[in-house]
Amino acid sequence: MTEVSLEILIKAAKTGKLISFPTDTVPALATIPQQAELIYTAKKRSLDKPLILMAATAEDLWDYVQGSQIEYQIWQKVVNKYWPGALTLVLPASDKIPQVMNTADLTTIGIRVPNNKVAQTILAQTGPMATTSANLSGQPALEKKAEIQSQFPEVLTLESVEYQGLGIPSTVAKWTGKDWQILRQGSIKLDDDEF
Helix, strand or coil: CCEECHHHHHHHHHCCCCEEECCCCCCEEEECHHHCHHHHHHHCCCCCCCCEEECCCHHHCHHHECCCHHHHHHHHHHHHHHCCCCEEEEEEECCCCCHHHHCCCCCEEEEECCCCHHHHHHHHHHCCEEEEECCCCCCCCCCCHHHHHHHCCCCEEECCCCCCCCCCCCEEEEECCCCEEEEECCCCCCCHHHC
């Protein structure tokens, strides 16, 4: 069993261990960005599938993206409307992003602020984390803590916390330089012209 207290989980995360926590969508596997390869190894995930950078607030994420002043204003409007929540924005990446997080396209990074108090508490203390759904690559997302513990015995989970979210992954929208492209419809239903 790898169930630990919130305090121990946060300490372990800061040292680069692989952890899992609940979010508003599906439970996350997470580690500090510099250790992102741990996620790929655990999930048997292809390196050409990018990870998401998750944080407690939008302000924690702005250093990891780069754009013009006008672009930041556009992005901030979307963030104000949908965050915290089940929307991942794929934006131009700054050089702070470790290469392993998105080897297929080093120019972009997916970012999100989850609408879940436990996740926000952890992320507020660890800083932005490399994240993805808790499952083996190509399999459905695991939704219960016992399933995560069974499939990933090396991953630390939180004791006395329920992991159930909506069970639907986040909606993913990519900034093209002039407008938004919906890459995946999730629990937030968006139209391209809604932004």
